[in-house]
Amino acid sequence: MEPTAQCMPPRNHFSAPKWDEAKPRELTQYFKELEYLFRDCGITDHTQMKEYAARYVTYNTAETWTSLPEFAATTIPIGDQVAAAISYKNWKEAVICLYPGAEESTRYT
Numbered sequence: 001m002e003p004t005a006q007c008m009p010p011r012n013h014f015s016a017p018k019w020d021e022a023k024p025r026e027l028t029q030y031f032k033e034l035e036y037l038f039r040d041c042g043i044t045d046h047t048q049m050k051e052y053a054a055r056y057v058t059y060n061t062a063e064t065w066t067s068l069p070e071f072a073a074t075t076i077p078i079g080d081q082v083a084a085a086i087s088y089k090n091w092k093e094a095v096i097c098l099y100p101g102a103e104e105s106t107r108y109t
Helices: 024-041 046-055 058-066 088-098
Strands: 075-078 081-086
Touching: 024 046, 024 088, 046 088, 058 081
Parallel strands: none
Antiparallel strands: 075 081
16 A cells, blocks of 8 residues: 655644744744655655645734745746746745845854
């Protein structure tokens, strides 16, 4: 029997990923936890990944994250050229830039 993919937990469920906005250094860990869940649940669609990431944070945080241009757009035009894809990774990087101290480069070595 093949194992079934687990589903993403509901918001506020004890197993849902959590992030405390007062601790920006923990933001990258929040995204890592989400990405483990995405893999376990078979989620590969970038729009869906962005939506789940914004689902587990506070309303005000979700509003900020979803207002980023990288959230709404799936592509961005480059002059007269073919549009470039805006991935979950691009959006995640834009989110991390909103929080001084959240970047991986600020970690202790």
